[in-house]
Amino acid sequence: MPIDAVALVLLTVIGSATPLLFAALGELVVEKSGVLNLGVEGMMILGAVAAFGVAVTTGSGTLGVLAGAAAGMAMAFIFGVLTLTLAANQVATGLALTIFGLGLSALLGVGFIGIPVEPLPKLMLPGVSDLPLIGPLLFGHDALIYLSIFAVAAVAWFLKKSRAGMILRAVGESDISAHSIGYDVIAVRYRAVLFGGAMAGLGGAFLSLVYTPLWNEGMTAGRGWIALALVVFASWRPWRLLAGAYLFGGVTILQLYMQGAGGFDIPAQVMSMLPYLATILVLTIIAAGPWKGRLDAPACLGKPFRPST
C-alpha cells in the first residue's frame, strides 16, 4: 500500500476514535469518583446537536464546540442533581438521561438536517505538514484531536500526581472514609460529573462538526455505550483508554473498508455490527479472564452516598 494510503487510513482511524476518546475519558474521571453515569450517549448527542446548531447559526466553529461542551454539562448537571443531591439510583437515572438526550436532540435538530457546516480550521505548519506520512499524521488535524490527546495526558497526570486527583480517587474508593476525614464527597463528585458531561459534549461536537460534518438524528449510533465499555476495557487507566479508543476506531474503519472493497460475501449489516460485537467480546474476556479482580474498579462505583449530619 502506498505511503499516502497508509496515512489516509490512519487518519480516518484517528477521526473515528476521537469522539470515543473524549466521551470515555470524561466517564473515566466520573467513575473514578465513584459515580456510574450511563447517560454518556444522551450527553454526547445533545452535545452534537448543540454544537452543530450554534456553529450553523453563528458561523463560528469555536462557539459551536463550546456550546457542545456546555450542553453536555447541562445534561450532567441534571444527572448530578438527581443522583448526588437526591441520591436517586444511578443506573436508572443514567438510562433515563440517554433516552431524554436522544429525544431532545431529535426535537432540537429538526431544522438542521441536511444543512452543511463550515469545518473547523486545521493546524498547518508550512513545510512540515507536507512531509510524507509524518506530515499528515502529526499535523493538519483539527484542534480537537490535539485537545483529546492532550486531555489524556492531563487526566493521567491529574489522577496520579495532583492532590485534587488523589482526593477524587479517594472519594471513589471509600466515600465514607473520605467523608469522615473531612472531604466533601458530593462536591467532588459534582465536579467529576460535570467534567464528564463536558467531555461527552465535546465528543458529540467532534462528531457533528468534524467527523461527518452533518447533523442527523441519532447520529451518535451507540458510541456513548462503546465509550462506557472502553472505560472498563482500559481498567480505568487513561493511557490504556487511548489505546483502546484507537483500537475500536480501527475496527470501525476496518468494517467500512471491507464493505467498500466488496469481494466479501458478508451482508453490510453484519459488518456494521463489528465494533459492537468487539465491545461485547472484549468485556466478556475481561470479566471472565484470570485477571478478574485486578480490574481496579473504584470500590464505591455506583453506590449512592448520603452523608450523616
Add this chain to the structure above:
Amino acid sequence: MTAPGSDSSAARPVPRLEVKGVTKRFPGVLANDHVDFAVAPGEVHALLGENGAGKSTLVKMIYGVLHPDEGTLAWNGAVMQIADPHAARALGIGMVFQHFSLFEAMTVLENIALGMDKPGDMALLSERVRDVSEAYGLPLDPDRDVYTLSVGERQRIEIVRCLLQNPKLLIMDEPTSVLTPQEVERLFETLRKLAAEGVSILYISHKLEEIKQLCDRATILRGGRVVAECDPAQETAKSMAQMMIGTELKTVERRAEGVAGEARLVVEGLTLASEEIHGVDLKNVSFAVRAGEIFGIAGVAGNGQNELLLGLSGERLADHESVLRIDGAPAGRSNAGARRKLGLCAVPEERNGHGAVPGMTLVENAVLSGHHRMGLLSSLFIRAAAAARFAQQIVTAFDVRTPGVTASAGSLSGGNLQKFIVGREILQKPKVLVVSQPTWGVDAGAAAAIHQALADLAAEGVAVVVVSQDLDELLAITDRLAVINVGVLSSAMLTREASVEEIGLLMGGVHGVSTDAAVVHPEAAHVA
C-alpha cells in the same frame, strides 16, 4: 476567644478539652444526654461504655464529624465550634477510627497525605513518615498498597497520620479490637510515650483490663449519660463492668469437664479459594469437634474466617464429598440446605442481609432457615400457623425484645436480632452448630444469654463451633480452640491449658510479620 478558665487558682491546670452539657439527638434516639467530662494535658482518659452507650457519637462531635444539638466544647479553656474535621485537626485533634478511614487501593503514603491538610511535597512526606514511624516503633513502608497490609499495620497508618500533625489530643476509638495481644502491648508503649510528651489521649474501649493498664481516668457512659467517673487503677474490672452495664454481670455456667463424645463434625483438608477480591484462601483446614464440645476458632479479622464459615455452612462446596463429615455422613459436596438436613446449622457473622433478611418479618425469617428441620412447609405452601408458632417460640425462649413476630428483622436492635438468629438455629435441634461472632456488637446482658445458650446446647451433646475475634470470649466458653492465620488453621489446644501469649503468637499478622512480644522490631518484616 477569651479564656474563661484563667482564674488564678493554678491548682488544677486548664483542661485540654472540656465537654459541657453536650446533647445529641438522632431520630428516635437520644445518643448523648448532657455529657460532661474533661481531659487534662498528658492524661490518658478512658471513655467506657457498652455498644450504643454513645461513645462514638461523642467523639465524632469532638472531631467535627457531627455537631452537638446542645452544650459546648472548650479547647484549652476557650469555647469552640468545631465545624468539621479540618477545623479539629487545625486545633490539634487527631483521631484513629474504629473502622479505619483508609483507602484499600491506594498506597500508605497517599492515605497519610489524604488525612492531612497540608501534606506538602510527597517525597518529603515520605521521609517524615519513615522518621516518625521509627521514632515511635511503628514500622511502615510508605509505598505499599493498603490492601496488602494486616489490620495492625493499617492502624499504624492512622496513628502515624495523626502524629505527623503534632496532635495535642489523640482520640483512639476501640483501637485494640483488631489487634493481637502483642500488638496491643506495642500500641500501649507508643501511647505512654506520647502521653509523657504531653499529648492528651482519649481512649474509647469496653475492654476493662486494658483501661486499668493504660488510663489515668475513666468516664463511664450508659445510655448516652455519664453514670460515673473513676480512677481505673482503684477499681476492679468487675466494678467497672457493673457501672457500665448497670447490673450484676452473670458468669456462664458450664457443667464439669470430661467430654468424650463421638466426633460429630470432621473436617479434613478443606481448601477453598476466596471469591473476594482481597480475600484469604483456606489452605488445608482440618479439625474435629466431638459431641458436647465447644470448639473455638480464634484469629485476627480477615484471616479466612469468612471463607471458613461459608465452607462449613455449605454456601461454598469442598472439592470432595469426604472433606466434611456430619455424624459420619460425607457432606463436602452438599449445599447448605442438604447440610441442614444432616443436622449442621450455621449463624453467619453478618446479621442483616446474611443471617436474616432485614425487610422480612421474624416469621418469614424463621421459615427461611427452619423450614426443613421444623417441618414448616407442606408440598407447595408455607404452614403459616406452624411458622408463627416457631417464631413465637424463639422470641419467648430467647427473650427477644420485639413488638411481635410480624415485626421486620431490620427493626430489631443488633443484640435482639442476634438472639433471634442464634435461637432460631438452636431450636432446630442441630447436631452441629457453627456460630461466627456470636456476640459482636451485642450488649453484655444479651452476650451472657447467648453464651449460656451455647453452653446448654453443648451440654445436650451438640458439637458447637464458635468463630470469634474476641479472645476473651473464646477463653471463657470453649473447651478447645485453634487459631486461623492467613487461611491456615493451627492445631487445636485445650483452652484451659492455652496461654494468651501462645495464642497471640499464632494469631501473628496477615503477612507473617513476626510478633515477638519483646522486640519492637525494625523494618525487616516486609521482605516477603
